[in-house]
Amino acid sequence: MKKGRLEAFTDAILAIILTIMILEFKTPESFQFSAIYSQIPYLISYAIGYLFIGVAWYNHHYMFAKTRWISRRVYWANNMWLFTTSFVPVATAWVGRGLNEQGPEIFYFIVFASWTAAYFFLSYQLVKANEKDHQPKAAAAIRSMVIYRYIANWKLDLLQGIVTVVALVYVPALQMVIVVLMIVFIGARFNKDSDHLID
Amino acid sequence: MKKGRLEAFTDAILAIILTIMILEFKTPESFQFSAIYSQIPYLISYAIGYLFIGVAWYNHHYMFAKTRWISRRVYWANNMWLFTTSFVPVATAWVGRGLNEQGPEIFYFIVFASWTAAYFFLSYQLVKANEKDHQPKAAAAIRSMVIYRYIANWKLDLLQGIVTVVALVYVPALQMVIVVLMIVFIGARFNKDSDHLID
């Protein structure tokens, strides 16, 4: 498959997912400035969603830049991943109306867990496609990404899952803190060559 | 016509069609997690729509990758096809509110049938444009696609039409099963070289 066209298609979808989140930021009926305060919970939720997609795009961009050959399997793994990503605005909207409510936070957790699984599946398919294409360096670069090693570490996943479930029972809003911590951890450390990919 | 610009334009439209479907996934007013259950029918409908566009994109991408020359006739066939595709979110939304209701399912059927006709017309114009451009290999590759042979087989179309009409009368939801079966059948088998198109 033509990599360039798939990247462009993916980027268009991610750009729309990112931008429709602002549609949920409702302007008040009133003209009092204070009327906007009611949107602060959504502002927080939106900022987290933005950070999330930002880190996701960066990692996606790196994996694809390393890859020369896109198989049909990778195409469908990418679609599955985009499908889970498309629920981020939904979860963001619901959580943004009740940051410390259990229902929205459980939904966010399910979306986040599905997203993580889909992302890992996509990475794994890219690793395999690169190996099949005799590009061991690209495969190794993807394997060495922080996000890949993080998700592949099932003890860490289990720990994060347990901590999140406990948080959901007692202080649902804590889940957003866990998500932010994970995003910052993954986003802040990166393969050194990521800065030196040139068109 | 410049192929690259038309591909990019088409991709942008498909990406928007794909992504606006999530706007119909409404977050509940309530904060009960169970309130989200009411969205399960739409979730199913959305997943099918996603699969649909995913298979469509893959086939479109392949046909265009094979083609060197875009005539005005192909441009308008492509527009007509995009026009029918733009009704997929509408049909998906209505069916998603009543998976087993006759009205929405008939509408879905009309959209699906129009889409199929438009897709075939586009393929046929691409075949002809390639023949005119002395690219018999590209024309043959498009003719040999599963989706092309499927639609070109009028006995199969007639059979599918009859089965769907019967389903619409007795168990409308069955239509979605037929659509999924067809999508999987077309999506799962593909020209071997589709995996080896490089930018």
Add this chain to the structure above:
Amino acid sequence: MKKGRLEAFTDAILAIILTIMILEFKTPESFQFSAIYSQIPYLISYAIGYLFIGVAWYNHHYMFAKTRWISRRVYWANNMWLFTTSFVPVATAWVGRGLNEQGPEIFYFIVFASWTAAYFFLSYQLVKANEKDHQPKAAAAIRSMVIYRYIANWKLDLLQGIVTVVALVYVPALQMVIVVLMIVFIGARFNKDSDHLID
């Protein structure tokens, strides 16, 4: 200015303008198939809007393919043109609720006239930019486009304006017929080399 990036930006905006028109096609609350009949006026209006943008894109694509050099003046003429184009969905939505109502049809006329003026201004700036860039062939190609000669013919514009105003007074819906006739006239005849632009 980099032509490629401006083309891509323009295409993204046109793709969104094209696609948000489907958002106005509302699915019925009811599950009766006949409930969708109420959307037929909008369907007609939407089809015309689609045709409109389709012809516009084709002409825009041709003009830009011929042009090597984008000045800041062209950039702003392009923006102004996109601004007027962004009102097409609005006019389409209003007319789609009352095909033979005077208010919506007058609004459509104003949008259409502004669009025509903005399109001509853009073409004219492209002609001048090409002349300044010592590309007389490109300038001549743009000047010889049917749409350019149509709009540049002030007698024709005046005639169309008068006929439309008379139509608006007596049978507002006739305006849509005039628009369709003009689009088909412009869309059907084209510079011969438009089919032979290669990436």
Add this chain to the structure above:
Amino acid sequence: MKKGRLEAFTDAILAIILTIMILEFKTPESFQFSAIYSQIPYLISYAIGYLFIGVAWYNHHYMFAKTRWISRRVYWANNMWLFTTSFVPVATAWVGRGLNEQGPEIFYFIVFASWTAAYFFLSYQLVKANEKDHQPKAAAAIRSMVIYRYIANWKLDLLQGIVTVVALVYVPALQMVIVVLMIVFIGARFNKDSDHLID
């Protein structure tokens, strides 16, 4: 980072931000032409927002055309800038319902000020990235942009801030005039080579 992919991603986001503003232009329930007059305040607000994004895109395009190398830091500065830009449609919508109301105008001012800060931060990171990449000419070109020198001039910023605050207290609508003046000032004067960037 691959510059081309980031530019395309940014353009898609800006195109969506630009275009969703038209969604707020509501068509009247009535069929009286005069019913559209109620949208005139929003029309003004929308035109200003459009001008704003148009100038922003032009400046962004120039800075990136000059830059060869995109660091992770620039990526995140770009994201932060896009995040602030995504609030332009929100501020535009609220101001468009009350052009001379204090609440919306204060909100617009906050969005505008955040946007300005984010834009400057992005420019500054691009200057630094270019210096690190031994591209002193590119760094100097960015530093010499009118928008860069305008924002970097803290006396001017302070003056504009004070005048705006006074306006907000007495005649809130004046703020829009100040914004337009600034946009026109920045948009009208530009580095000469901006017209001569070729793909």
